Amino acid sequence: MSTATVTKIQRPSKEQRIDTIVESARKVFCSSGFEKGAIEFIAKEAGIAEGTIYRYFDSKHGLLDEVLSRHYSALFDNIHQTLPSIKGPCNRLRYMIHRTLITISEDRSMCGLRTLYARQSEDKRPSLSHDQNRRMAVLMANEVKAGIKEGTFRPDTSPSIVCYMIGGALELTEHSFMRTGKTIDVDKVTDSIWRTIHSGISSSDATTKSLTSLVERFEQAADRLDPA
Amino acid sequence: MSTATVTKIQRPSKEQRIDTIVESARKVFCSSGFEKGAIEFIAKEAGIAEGTIYRYFDSKHGLLDEVLSRHYSALFDNIHQTLPSIKGPCNRLRYMIHRTLITISEDRSMCGLRTLYARQSEDKRPSLSHDQNRRMAVLMANEVKAGIKEGTFRPDTSPSIVCYMIGGALELTEHSFMRTGKTIDVDKVTDSIWRTIHSGISSSDATTKSLTSLVERFEQAADRLDPA
DNA sequence: TCAAATAATGAGCTAGCCTCATTAGTTGAG
DNA sequence: CTCAACTAATGAGGCTAGCTCATTATTTGA
Numbered sequence: 014m015s016t017a018t019v020t021k022i023q024r025p026s027k028e029q030r031i032d033t034i035v036e037s038a039r040k041v042f043c044s045s046g047f048e049k050g051a052i053e054f055i056a057k058e059a060g061i062a063e064g065t066i067y068r069y070f071d072s073k074h075g076l077l078d079e080v081l082s083r084h085y086s087a088l089f090d091n092i093h094q095t096l097p098s099i100k101g102p103c104n105r106l107r108y109m110i111h112r113t114l115i116t117i118s119e120d121r122s123m124c125g126l127r128t129l130y131a132r133q134s135e136d137k138r139p140s141l142s143h144d145q146n147r148r149m150a151v152l153m154a155n156e157v158k159a160g161i162k163e164g165t166f167r168p169d170t171s172p173s174i175v176c177y178m179i180g181g182a183l184e185l186t187e188h189s190f191m192r193t194g195k196t197i198d199v200d201k202v203t204d205s206i207w208r209t210i211h212s213g214i215s216s217s218d219a220t221t222k223s224l225t226s227l228v229e230r231f232e233q234a235a236d237r238l239d240p241a
Numbered sequence: 242m243s244t245a246t247v248t249k250i251q252r253p254s255k256e257q258r259i260d261t262i263v264e265s266a267r268k269v270f271c272s273s274g275f276e277k278g279a280i281e282f283i284a285k286e287a288g289i290a291e292g293t294i295y296r297y298f299d300s301k302h303g304l305l306d307e308v309l310s311r312h313y314s315a316l317f318d319n320i321h322q323t324l325p326s327i328k329g330p331c332n333r334l335r336y337m338i339h340r341t342l343i344t345i346s347e348d349r350s351m352c353g354l355r356t357l358y359a360r361q362s363e364d365k366r367p368s369l370s371h372d373q374n375r376r377m378a379v380l381m382a383n384e385v386k387a388g389i390k391e392g393t394f395r396p397d398t399s400p401s402i403v404c405y406m407i408g409g410a411l412e413l414t415e416h417s418f419m420r421t422g423k424t425i426d427v428d429k430v431t432d433s434i435w436r437t438i439h440s441g442i443s444s445s446d447a448t449t450k451s452l453t454s455l456v457e458r459f460e461q462a463a464d465r466l467d468p469a
Numbered sequence: 470t471c472a473a474a475t476a477a478t479g480a481g482c483t484a485g486c487c488t489c490a491t492t493a494g495t496t497g498a499g
Numbered sequence: 500c501t502c503a504a505c506t507a508a509t510g511a512g513g514c515t516a517g518c519t520c521a522t523t524a525t526t527t528g529a
Contacts, residue, residue, distance in 0.1 A: 022477095022524080022525080023525090024476065024477085024524095024525065024526075027476095030476090051515090051516060051517085052516075052517065052518085053516075053517095061477075061478085062477060062478045062479055063478085063479075063517085063518080064477070064478055064479065064518085064519075064520085065476080065477055065478070067517090067518065067519075068476070068477075072517080072518080073516095073517065073518090165443065166443065167440075167443070169436070170433075170437065171433040171437075173417075174410060174414075174430065174433040174434055174437060175437060176413075177409065177410040177413035177414055177417075178406045178407075178409060178410040178434065178437060178438070179406075179409075180409060180413055181405065181406060181407075181408060181409010181410050181411075181412055181413050182402060182405040182406040182409050183409075184409055184412075185404075185405035185408055185409050186402075186405055189401075189405075202402065205398075205399040205402040206402055206406070208397070209398065209399075209402060209403060209406060209438065209441070210406070210437065210441060211441050211443050212395075212441040212443055213437070213438060213439050213440040213441030215393065215394065215395070215439050215440055250493080250494075250508095251494090252493090252494065252495080252506095252507065252508085255507090258507090279484085279485060279486085280485075280486065280487085281484095281485075281486095289508075289509085290508060290509045290510055291486085291487080291509090291510075292487085292488075292489085292508070292509055292510065293507080293508055293509075294487095295486090295487060295488075296507070296508075300486080300487080301485095301486065301487090
């Protein structure tokens with residue numbers, strides 16, 4: 014038979030195929046959401062049959078996991094690489110907050126997916142995205158612990174609670190970003206989160222004022238001493 | 242016809258029926274999760290037909306909303322009632338944190354539902370539970386604003402970020418509680434969250450020490466002055 | 470070159486949300 | 500009390516969408 018009549022379809026490599034599927038899934042999930050993003054559409058987007066997807070992924074949830082995992086592994090790799098070059102728990106924590114916010118602000122369509130399903134745990138399968146959240150939390154907790162050890166942070170600080178607070182603030186910022194569509198002022202939000210965690214919200218005005226006057230009084234007293 | 246042969250089934254009032262349905266839904270959702278908690282089982286639990294549920298609720302999601310709404314309205318009512326009797330933004334914020342943690346710790350089975358679906362926003366329907374979250378956030382933000390106004394809190398504090406941090410910390414505590422099953426030490430966690438928000442995590446040791454020595458030096462100077 | 474292995478297909482199975490024609494119970498006027 | 504109009508409940512069945520599997524297509528390596 015001639016090559017003109019029979020066109021053998023060249024099969025892409027396993028990796029290419031998976032990439033195509035994941036990318037199609039990302040597109041569909043982002044534009045339609047997880048529940049409404051049907052496998053049928055993902056298959057159409059990828060130009061393959063529905064069944065093919067199930068050769069590479071156990072379930073729709075598994076596919077979502079891979080989509081999220083790929084998206085956030087970039088963030089995670091970056092942090093993992095950069096962290097050693099930053100000195101001091103404060104700077105490192107601040108960097109993690111900043112970098113996460115950049116990732117969030119870069120791809121709004123992704124946010125809805127993660128905020129909704131990062132905590133997917135109805136079936137006990139420990140999802141990849143959840144695992145990544147945990148790894149990030151561990152990184153942060155380590156910095157808090159280091160800060161406590163070296164005396165930078167109060168010894169009665171609970172590392173896990175601090176992580177919860179940072180993580181929660183990031184998630185809710187993400188969520189608000191997704192809902193309102195208002196762009197995130199990354200530097201400003203980083204400052205806000207970090208300042209609140211680091212210094213708290215209690216005004217130091219009263220203390221500062223009383224201390225200032227105290228110092229003044231003592232300095233006057235010292236002045237009176239010195240000439241003598 | 243005799244009353245012995247025909248047993249007319251007495252119909253419960255509309256309210257009773259809804260109560261039964263919501264309670265059955267709560268049980269099923271709590272034990273099986275939302276996705277796996279089929280309407281079929283809820284109907285069976287309530288001793289009615291599936292179709293009856295749809296007389297009172299538009300959809301499964303609507304039913305979930307009502308379940309969550311009922312569960313958390315108790316918390317919300319309590320806070321709404323108690324708040325006016327508490328003086329000062331600090332005490333009020335602290336109370337809200339504390340009261341929320343109590344509610345969380347009281348019903349563990351409920352937590353999974355809320356953490357997963359409180360942010361349900363794929364269909365644009367503004368869910369009741371989401372609305373409640375918003376109302377709580379507004380209450381908290383008001384206290385932060387009041388605190389800034391009266392000078393208790395730093396003027397450069399972002400009320401929304403503070404709310405995100407508190408809300409996030411509560412949610413992640415809830416989530417961790419649900420996953421690990423470890424009981425929450427409500428007072429301890431309240432302290433931890435509140436202390437971090439209020440005073441931050443930066444150790445005041447260095448400042449305190451230098452100030453203490455300063456005061457000492459000046460006091461010695463003053464002592465030397467006084468006798469003279 | 471051709472069998473064995475691997476990949477892809479898509480019709481169809483199944484589960485589960487939801488609908489609707491039918492049946493059951495309630496109410497109020499005569 | 501009776502019956503018609505109305506409201507509530509039923510459950511078989513529609514329909515969608517995730518997933519399976521027998522069949523077909525392509526690749527591989529002996």
